[in-house]
Amino acid sequence: MDQLSVRGRRVRAVATLIAGVLLLAGTLWGTDDDFPFGPFRMYSTAPDPNGAARDTRVEGVDADGRTVAITEGNSGIRRAEIEGQQQAYVDDPARLGRVATAYEEHSPGAAPLRTVRIVVRWHGIEHARPTGKSWDEVVAEWTRP
Structure with missing residues (x-):
């Protein structure tokens, strides 16, 4: 079984951190155009149950x-x-x-x-x-x- 090098673990950690920050920013301030890092409103909202x-x-x-x-x-x-x-x-x-x-x-x-x-x-x-x-x-x- 091969082990990931220290450099490889760091690269993965940084990539995961960047993706997480983009996802959080997109969730808070994003629009449909920012998908997949922004909300896809079609699935992130619900219609009025009495509308x-x-x-x-x-x-x-x-x-x-x-x-x-x-x-x-x-x-x-x-x-x-x-x-x-x-x-x-x-x-x-x-x-x-x-x-x-x-x-x-x-x-x-x-x-x-x-x-x-x-x-x-x-x-x-x-x-x-x-x-x-x-x-x-x-x-x-x-x-x-």
Whole structure:
């Protein structure tokens, strides 16, 4: 059995100490961008047990008045991309025009979209259990000029 040299033990101790300090600093002052030394908020926080849970979707209304779910399959845009930039769409709903263009490019033969909107469905929660009640909120909407 080989033994670690004195120098090797010191290097390991210093590396362990540095990793520990980074972990502690990241825990106290870090953000998601500092992961793995900062908290990954998705797993480090808990939702309000009496709040509402959000479910975001993107939908369009075509020229015939039908509501169409905008998905990665028919637009090439993942829902997470929309959710990650949701505030930018709220601030500038004209950006949703690009979603309509992506839908039309990925769905040849489909009726063109007249309107695209981001809708949040809120699900009621009480005592960490669903209440069965839900309501929709349109947070951004674009209509073709």
